[in-house]
Amino acid sequence: MGYPHKSHPQETPVLSKHFGDPAARTLEGWKARGGYTALAQALTMAPTAIQDVVKASGLRGRGGAGFPTGLKWSFMKLDDGKPHYLCCNADESEPGTFKDREIMRWTPHALIEGVAIGAYAIGAETAYIYIRGEFSEPIRVMEAALAEARAAGVIGPNAMGSGKRIDIWVHKGAGAYICGEETALMNSIEGKRGNPRIKPPFPAVSGLFGQPTTINNVETLTAVPHILNNGAEWYKGMCLSSPKSTGSKLFSVCGNVARPGNYEVVLGFSFKDFLYDLCGGPPAGRKFKAIIPGGSSVPVITIEEAEQVRMDYEGFLEVGTMLGSGGVIIFDDAQSMPRQLARLARFYAHESCAQCTQCREGTAWMTRILERIVAGQGTFEDLDTIFDLSESMTGKTICVLSDSCAAPVVSGIKRFRGEFEALITGRRSSTVAVGG
Amino acid sequence: MSHGPSAPAHAHGHGGEAAPYVPVFTEGSARRRELDDLISRYPSRRAALLPALWMVQQDRGWISEDAMREVGEQLDCTAAYVKGVVTFYTMYHQHPVGRHFIQVCTTSPCLCAGADDVVKAFLEHTGCKELGLTSPDGKYTVIEVECLGACGFATPVQINEDYVECVTPEKVPGLLAALGD
Numbered sequence: 001m002g003y004p005h006k007s008h009p010q011e012t013p014v015l016s017k018h019f020g021d022p023a024a025r026t027l028e029g030w031k032a033r034g035g036y037t038a039l040a041q042a043l044t045m046a047p048t049a050i051q052d053v054v055k056a057s058g059l060r061g062r063g064g065a066g067f068p069t070g071l072k073w074s075f076m077k078l079d080d081g082k083p084h085y086l087c088c089n090a091d092e093s094e095p096g097t098f099k100d101r102e103i104m105r106w107t108p109h110a111l112i113e114g115v116a117i118g119a120y121a122i123g124a125e126t127a128y129i130y131i132r133g134e135f136s137e138p139i140r141v142m143e144a145a146l147a148e149a150r151a152a153g154v155i156g157p158n159a160m161g162s163g164k165r166i167d168i169w170v171h172k173g174a175g176a177y178i179c180g181e182e183t184a185l186m187n188s189i190e191g192k193r194g195n196p197r198i199k200p201p202f203p204a205v206s207g208l209f210g211q212p213t214t215i216n217n218v219e220t221l222t223a224v225p226h227i228l229n230n231g232a233e234w235y236k237g238m239c240l241s242s243p244k245s246t247g248s249k250l251f252s253v254c255g256n257v258a259r260p261g262n263y264e265v266v267l268g269f270s271f272k273d274f275l276y277d278l279c280g281g282p283p284a285g286r287k288f289k290a291i292i293p294g295g296s297s298v299p300v301i302t303i304e305e306a307e308q309v310r311m312d313y314e315g316f317l318e319v320g321t322m323l324g325s326g327g328v329i330i331f332d333d334a335q336s337m338p339r340q341l342a343r344l345a346r347f348y349a350h351e352s353c354a355q356c357t358q359c360r361e362g363t364a365w366m367t368r369i370l371e372r373i374v375a376g377q378g379t380f381e382d383l384d385t386i387f388d389l390s391e392s393m394t395g396k397t398i399c400v401l402s403d404s405c406a407a408p409v410v411s412g413i414k415r416f417r418g419e420f421e422a423l424i425t426g427r428r429s430s431t432v433a434v435g436g
Numbered sequence: 437m438s439h440g441p442s443a444p445a446h447a448h449g450h451g452g453e454a455a456p457y458v459p460v461f462t463e464g465s466a467r468r469r470e471l472d473d474l475i476s477r478y479p480s481r482r483a484a485l486l487p488a489l490w491m492v493q494q495d496r497g498w499i500s501e502d503a504m505r506e507v508g509e510q511l512d513c514t515a516a517y518v519k520g521v522v523t524f525y526t527m528y529h530q531h532p533v534g535r536h537f538i539q540v541c542t543t544s545p546c547l548c549a550g551a552d553d554v555v556k557a558f559l560e561h562t563g564c565k566e567l568g569l570t571s572p573d574g575k576y577t578v579i580e581v582e583c584l585g586a587c588g589f590a591t592p593v594q595i596n597e598d599y600v601e602c603v604t605p606e607k608v609p610g611l612l613a614a615l616g617d
């Protein structure tokens with residue numbers, strides 16, 4: 001559901017508290033809601049002290065990989081005399097994910113505050129917010145908020161009177177999923193094709209413009225002011241299960257479900273309650289069948305598996321999938337899994353930057369095979385070929401886009417093999433009629 | 437390279453007679469000032485390439501080979517380099533498109549919600565013969581795109597800059613009427 005709408009009683013709205021409230025978009029309105037107190041405090045602290053608070057909070061990256069944020073920041077060598085950069089990743093192109101868009105549309109100053117604190121904590125005077133080109137409305141809102149913050153001296157050459165320079169600029173993408181990969185994103189800001197770079201060197205050593213750089217997701221950075229305001233213990237206390245998964249998280253829900261939209265819950269929440277209570281269960285007259293819980297790049301699970309899961313990094317791993325970006329894609333019993341997975345494979349084939357042979361050829365080949373199966377022209381050998389292909393597509397390329405294509409496809413065939421076989425044998429019985 | 441008045445006019449292959457290219461970033465123009473301001477945000481001129489291409493597309497509707505050459509001259513890179521970048525990104529048009537550029541998301545989450553019927557409805561009601569072809573009156577171009585990052589509001593459709601959410605085939609005629617000319 002779009003905002004404004006009331007949050008569900010079982011949600012814990014921290015980041016989403018002011019979604020739907022247009023007054024929260026202005027600097028004035030944001031300050032009235034407690035905005036920029038965390039930045040003011042941060043600017044009186046040593047950068048390492050901020051890193052320590054974020055480390056102690058247990059905050060992990062919300063962009064997909066779940067890397068501990070405070071630890072990532074501590075890789076930046078302060079006082080090395082080099083310019084440092086912070087890139088905020090607002091490329092949000094992972095199918096099933098639409099949370100960063102709402103953060104930017106409704107609470108632009110929350111993101112600006114998080115970016116400013118992050119920049120200061122890693123010794124950066126310049127930060128770029130890389131927003132996908134399609135997001136013209138979020139871009140307009142962010143630009144307006146940045147102009148206000150600059151005019152008021154909240155950011156700029158003397159941020160909040162601290163004597164510190166913090167410049168924040170929006171950099172607009174131009175249509176390319178791969179630019180969400182952190183090194184591709186840096187190339188794109190540099191005015192290059194968005195090809196991922198070989199690592200090492202890691203961005204903290206040589207990143208944007210060859211200088212030490214940190215990349216963080218929109219949601220990650222937006223959580224930081226809350227941590228400074230309320231303390232690491234408070235954030236750590238938002239935890240329903242594994243102590244390695246702390247805080248609240250926005251989950252985007254889409255596909256075949258009664259109430260699609262964004263929901264913010266504390267990590268460790270029961271996925272069953274989430275799906276049936278918060279999201280309202282399946283559409284009328286249908287049943288849930290399969291779920292991709294972390295954006296399209298993670299393995300598919302069955303509804304039976306999903307009903308056992310707790311929504312945290314470890315919980316999803318236990319059933320063989322991942323929390324990823326928190327983009328929950330739901331398929332009901334009317335959907336054909338072969339058709340859906342063929343379409344997903346086509347997404348990855350379209351978005352491959354084509355640098356690596358295994359990815360360029362693998363994603364295209366996998367798509368052709370799946371589309372052939374969907375058209376009723378597939379064979380059992382095709383399924384074996386997909387498994388072979390997936391081996392060469394996993395763990396062997398410059399970035400993980402290639403792995404991301406194989407993951408949902410292979411897990412989908414393993415869990416819903418019957419649907420694939422029905423399409424294959426359907427063809428046999430119609431074309432190899434004799435003796436059948 | 438310079439663009440003196442005697443510079444050869446480059447055929448665009450569209451709309452008949454080739455007109456001489458009129459630069460976007462002429463000395464003293466507002467666009468030039470905007471570009472200079474943008475360049476100052478980065479430690480390298482080349483970093484202003486994506487924004488410069490956006491300006492061209494906003495003003496001209498698409499990015500011609502001449503425009504690529506001009507942008508390259510502004511940012512110290514070759515036309516071939518600029519073309520390499522333009523062709524990487526799906527949102528830059530290398531040909532003119534309809535006045536209303538309609539992009540329908542058909543990635544899996546939207547497909548579950550019936551995005552392919554929305555595509556069919558747009559083709560039917562715009563008079564576009566196929567995806568990517570502009571309607572004879574020059575009004576519409578319809579394409580399928582990958583995830584627009586609005587999957588909870590299926591089916592989202594981007595028309596020029598803006599998103600329209602929760603589009604169904606039934607809503608298509610009214611939507612087109614509201615676009616005007």
Ligand SMILES: Cc1cc2nc3c(=O)[nH]c(=O)nc-3n(C[C@H](O)[C@H](O)[C@H](O)COP(=O)(O)O)c2cc1C
Pocket residue numbers: 060061062063064065066067089090091092093094177178179180181182183215216217218220221399400401
């Ligand atoms: C193909 C690909 C696409 C990605 N897209 C995004 C994206 O749209 N947004 C994002 O925040 N991270 C994306 N990531 C993850 C980033 O590379 C990076 O891990 C993340 O931005 C780091 O921020 P975090 O530590 O705050 O999560 C993508 C990764 C890959 C391999």
Ligand code: SF4
Pocket residue numbers: 178195196351352353354355356357359360397398399400401402
């Ligand atoms: S894995 Fe694919 S997307 Fe990633 S760098 Fe290689 S070719 Fe490009």
Ligand code: FES
Pocket residue numbers: 095096097541542543544545546582583584585586587588592
């Ligand atoms: S899949 Fe259509 S907007 Fe994401």
